[in-house]
Amino acid sequence: MAMVTLSEVARHAGVSLATASRVLNGSARTPAADIADRVRAAATTLGYVPNAQAQALARSSTSLIGLVVHDIADEYFASIAKGVQRVAADRDRQLLLAVAGSIHSAAPEVDRAVTAFAAHRTDAIILAGSRTAATDAVRSRLEAYQGRGGRVVTVGQSWVPGAAAVRIANREGMAELVAELAADGQRRFAYLTGPDAALATVDDRLAGYLDGIVATGAESVALIRGEFSMAGGHECGQRLLEQLTSTRRRPVTVLAGNDVMALGAASAFAEAGLRIGLDIKVAGFDDIGVLTHLSPGLTTYRLPLGEIGGLAAELAMDPELPDPAPVTGEVIRRASA
Template sequence: MAAVTLSGVARHAGVSLATASRVLNGSSRRPAEEIAERVRAAALELGYVPNAQAQALARSSTGLVGLVVHDISDPYFSSIARGVQHAARNYRRQVLLASTDPSEGAERDAVSAFASHRTDAIILAGSRRTTPDPELERELERYEANGGRVVTIGGSPRAGLTVPVGNADGAAALVAELVSRGIRRFAILAGPGELNTARDRAKGFTDALAEAGLEAAAVVESAFTREGGFDAAQRCWKEIAGERGVCMLAVNDVMAIGAIAGLRAVGVSVPEDALVTGFDDIPTLRDYFPALTTVRLPLEQLGEDAANLALDPDHPAPETIRGAVIIRQSAGAHA
């Protein structure tokens, strides 16, 4: 059976091809409602499916927003994605997702693909690097020069729209609360130093320790992942020579989860032998034991704020998102 064409719909409705196109592709130049209804009825009767590219040309909008995350299996990013999708629905937009992992150039490739699909906006949810990728910056600048809007989450060295997150402040607040509870020995499970989020959180830890007259017994850099936390905790345990009661401050929750598993693998119990904390309060924490002490960020709100900023030119710039310290069993709190 031959595909139904726009020309066929126009003939069936008794209108010109241009009129049928204006009705079905969403042009701002609309004919009288009686004619428009006749065209829609003809399209429904014939089973015509509008062409998305033609609609985009007519509306100057594809109805798409691109979202770039580092790892969609990480609950941090999936929660943000849920917030983006929820807000995008209010603007009648669909979300295209790219999960880049740590692949070289993958983020740049994702931006290039979204630009070629003429998405209305691109949201970069992954941590920005301390030294920007010049090729990625050129892609983003080209995209913006052609009318696209770019929003970053968590702050960025690049100019433009951003949803700022108080990473250093949240880390400092966590240390201050732990110190107030009598904890005096700390180590830092830091993520990659080239990622702004990891760097800012680690700096928040060290600054707060210095303010309390303390310093970290060890600072161990590793990947910003569960596996990175697993490895970092075991290396840290060796570096502190198995000193009991040290609180290991991980720069995100998945690293903290890996750290607890890594310690358990060498016979170290949390919180009996060592304390561990995270950052983000990802939704899956409710399934872990011991319950993880962390800094709670409103992750879905981050996604919603980013989508609103990306899709509404009149939306005010959001204030810095602050975290809330949540003390649980992994830092010695009673169940």
């Protein structure tokens, strides 16, 4: 079946091709309401589908937003992406998604994503990602994109000159978590964190943990690095148990740099026969959705991840908006700590 053309719609409505184009492609120059209604009715009757490229030319906008994340299967990034999608859809924008993969070598993949989004003439690019992406080459490409009228928004940190940013109070949140647990009588802590210098989130939360230890006078008995994942948390948990067993330094409250690391560590502790919340305490950070289905429940610091994504989308669509204040959350106490 042949596609209906704009010329056929114009003939059916009894208007010129230019008039039909202005109505259906979203030009600022629109004809009288009765003529516009006649054109839209003709398009509906004939089953006409507007051409996206023609609409973009007429509007000087593609209504496309590009989003770069590292792992869409990770609930942290998935929740942010859902927030972006929700707000974008409310404003009749379409979301293009790129997954940059490893946080250790993100720059080439982020560079390819930015190049692809620029080729698709997206109105904005949102970056929720790692510090390793912040190379001179990626910055230069993003600055060139902004120079052509594109909007850039970063999530979690600000590393692109001239870009908008949704900052997250990761350091303050982790310090608050330590303070609340210490005030509850938990005085000996171990910390499981991600790889060094890969994510600003990793460094900020570690700094917050150390701030909390200093402020409360609590004891930090171990600091172990691993992958910022459930498998990484499991491995870190096993290494921590070996260390605690050799020094006989239990009980301890184990804090992890995110919830998935905490879940991996809790699995390692359970495999060793320890009762979570009794023999050893565990807490995470983010409050990802899967936590509502766990028993015992995981104590964590809840970030409004969907709201963070929504704020990024608002900044992407409205260049007049100022950057918001750093996003904060709240401590959520459950049975694990």
